[in-house]
Amino acid sequence: METLLMDRVQSSLRLFMPKNAIFLCERLCAEFPTESNLQLLANCYLGNNQAYCAYHILKGKQMPQSRYLFAISCFQMNLLREAEAALSPANEPNSEVPNGAAGHYLLGLIYRYTSRRSSAVDHFTQALSIDPLLWAAYEELCILGAVGGASDYFSDVAASRIQQQYLSESSSHKISIGDEDRSIQSSRVLGLNDSSPKQPKNLHSNSIKEISNTHVVMAAGQAANSGSSNLSLYNTPSPVASQLSGIAPPPLCRNGFFNAVSCDGSSKPAANAAILAPRRKAMEEGRLRKVSGRLFSDSGPRRSTRLSGEATAGINSNASQAGGGTGTNHSSSSRFLGGFSSSSSKTSSAAFRTMTGRKGPSCISESFDEGRKTEVFGDSCGEDASATMSSVAIFVDCRYLEEDKINLHAGGLSVHDSKLINGIRELLGLLRTLGEGYRFSCMHRSQEALEVYQKLSQNQYNTGWVLSQIGKAHFEMVDYFEAARFFDLARRVSPYSLEGMDIYSTILYHLKEEMKLSYLAQELISTDRLAPQAWCAMGNCYSLQKDHETALKNFQRAVHLDSRFAYAHTLSGHEYVALEDFENGIKCYQRALQVDERHYNSWYGLGVIYLRQEKFQFAEHHFRRAFFINPRSSVLMCYLGMSLHSLRRNEEALEMIEKAILADPKNPLPLYQKANILLSLERYDEALMNLDQLKECAPQETSVYALMGKIYKKLNMHEKAMFYFGLALDLKPPATDVAIIKSAMEKLYLPDEMGDSL
């Protein structure tokens, strides 16, 4: 009953029927209260978004997988301290983090959200070193600003590490097979029997024993994985079985194998071989690929290549290996065994070679290599595949043995290897490009990021994620038109994706496109009412219409939906500042910085508040922090210059302004600020020169003319002053400016008062 229940639970999980899964699993746990069943139940709860249930049932459990699931539920319930304690207990500083890469990634997240940056970086790097394909960990490293170079992480070293992982998986697979767990085995057998069709049941039961051994190993590893692996295992034997049924010769081998099995207790090779033969015959590459794809989440292509390779040629080597392995049990040898011994020397070497090359095939090797129980089975995840692989391999082997095509085997294995290596290399290459681009983006080196993204293939380039990253890069360079264009493309490619849409709404805000912005906001909200980005867009819409209170409400909603979304906090801060509520503004910005210290917009916002409050030292400090994070932004440089000017450090101010002018020639503000500073330094002519330049690029700007008028007034060139004041007034500035300019005009012919507040 236990296996039956487990099987149903897992298939319910797989088919997204959480309620069914939960009910059945609770019955299961009531009958057989083992910890792995509890893990399965926790899985069901987590799948149904009931982290609190998982929390309660797993509290205090010590198995690694339980600790991992417990940590996940704590994380979802925001109980970060308990999550941390579960993953790395305080009194066992050297205990291993459960689940390797995933565990390290989760720990890294916990450390990040409790503001322990260096530990976070540590764990993310470890996660990446264990599993180089864990992109999420790399992303976090970029956000924390601690990443050296994408090529470091997605390098050939990583490639070989992945290969080794697969290899070690298979080897550990073997060992686990040796350590048969009778109960699980039987349950596995049962399970397998359930899923596999009629006929080869007998054969299955034996072969299943072998396979189940491997399954057992995997099951012990991770509940979740074992679930899926069990399923996949169940699936794979069936085609095998069907294969079996169709093939006549194998029985001979099978019998022989079974004898051999009974002889030394590790009957896997025999059974496997028998199973393999028909399997190989019927299995096409495509099907193998599918199977392997299911078994191995991220090593699909490799597996398939391996499987196909195995199917075609591996058998021989397997056979040889088996032969070598079961050398002692050749008493009841059939042709098969004979074949083994004959080709043992040649194929065994080949087999060994292939074994090292791939994870899955290790099953084959393991099955045939009873003697070599030293190989360690690696991850449970791999186990399944390797088990299947082994069964496949065995089949293939058997087949080949019967046909005596040993040579093919050797050739096939190397094909496998190369395909595997190619697959790994391709994937790593792709990740490397994306990683470099993302890293440059996070370091705000937008130009370089854009160049890197250009290197992507058309297919990858035209995805929503890449296009919105490119849009973001343009946004950072204050090129709002291009950015808007790319975001538009991104929306067309994936209209359901909300990632990065908050930036798009900000861009539309800057461009003052009310229609587009409100349309975007409406669309986003109708797509997903629970996404913070949608509410940010809505808030931006209201803010553009100067309705700051409603905008603030929307941003607060976004904050409530996801308090770890830094931008929502920053935008609320901006609204508070617009409402002149500086205290709350400061609080919001600081909350944003708590979530993401490298969010330079918040540093900028704090700087602006302090500038308003005339706390110039603070302002300068905050602008400098922002500038440190994003050294390419001319706007930041400009503001830093302004704060330096307020501190009367005019030389430094001018330096910074010069940098700003160089950084972005399209930005007119640094020139204006420069003129302002020069005016205060009484270098009137230089100031006028700058303003003349500005006149060219922004002819409608009243402040330019007003400032020129002011300078001419200082120079006592009254006519020119009047002229420019008149020009400024013609362009209809806001009422305050009108008042100032008009009063300046009135006072033109009066002596200049000390410190006149123009």
Add this chain to the structure above:
Amino acid sequence: MATESEGEEDAATAAGKLTGIPQLSVEDDLREMANKAAWSVSSCKPGNGVLSLRDDNLDTYWQSDGAQPHLVNIQFQKKVKLQLLVLYVDFKLDESYTPSKISIRAGDGFHNLKEIKTVELVKPVGWVHISLSGTDPRETFIHTFMLQLAVLSNHLNGRDTHIRQIKVYGPRPNPVPRQPFHFTSPEFITYSCLR
């Protein structure tokens, strides 16, 4: 809330008499200033107190309950620039309770209020916009700590008065701090701030 359209005022304005207009029309570069101010009234009937003046609900009103002149005091935390005062009154509903002569005073506190404007209302229905500017362009705004609105007399010689809503407007601050002038062209505004 603020609309772009220009407020129309009758020829009666020229004579210093005002009638109300049905819509609130305030320029975009003005904003409501008195959210953080302290509001008080000289007297009120229970249930029709000072809160009704600020609740954005035109059905609720403040009703005075004492001798004339009835006063509404608005005190700010710091000196502010004010440009426009708007109040909502309705002769059709309130008849003899509708104010007819209003005096606006400004100063630092109760001790040195000085009258800056007097207006006369003639059967007003709707929002009455009272500009606080002087004739001089330098006097577009008044800088003050406190504003007092005094109802000197009502229509049909009523004793008490009803006012349904009062709003006070002043200029928006420059979004870019420490600048002598506002930026008006899109080129400047785009680069003027980060968001």
